Amino acid sequence: EIVMTQSPATLSVSPGERATLSCRASQSVSSNLAWYQQKPGQAPRLLIYGASTRATGIPARFSGSGSGTEFTLTISSLQSEDVAVYHCQQYYNWPSVIFGQGTKLEI
């Protein structure tokens, strides 16, 4: 089973600054990597798929990069509404999709 490891567990960033979140896969998932944003009391929301493609309606300050085993989600200029938990998910070997444990982003 592929294991997804996110770091750090908690990240504190000032408004307007850049936030960089990491996700590592225990084996290659090619570019089959998605990022989700989950605000308190809400369902996850798809942000990025294919490691770097923004989903519909996602602001340009969110960007994804990486392939294989190392992936990064970058928020270029943090806004207060970006406070959330961010999850990565590999969908390389459907149906055994696996999520990371999440990174909590704080201001």
Place this chain on the structure above:
Amino acid sequence: HVQLQESGPGLVKPSETLSLTCSVSGGSISSYYWSWIRQTAGKGLEWVGRIYITENKGRTEYSPSLESRLAMSVDTSESQFSLSLRSVTAADTAVYYCAGSWSAYYPFDYWGQGIQVTVSS
């Protein structure tokens, strides 16, 4: 715009069966791949299983860790799909989400709001 809504009991007794339904609106239930995903504080997000329509039949794929206790079904006339998890324990306590993907090899772009299910006597 596809919308999903979970329904079912919020409290289930140990050893009994957890049954949830997801109602789909704004899109054809036959055109998407429908999953159940659960979330606990300790294990994060866990994919439970999925169902989709092919050749007019519902086809299922389940998480290996839950396969022996799990059944999913679809009712196209009601635009609903369902989950049934037998012999539940406290470890099955979680927020259960229904979610949809437009393709077999694509992440989840539609999510329900989630329903808290607690297993307790």
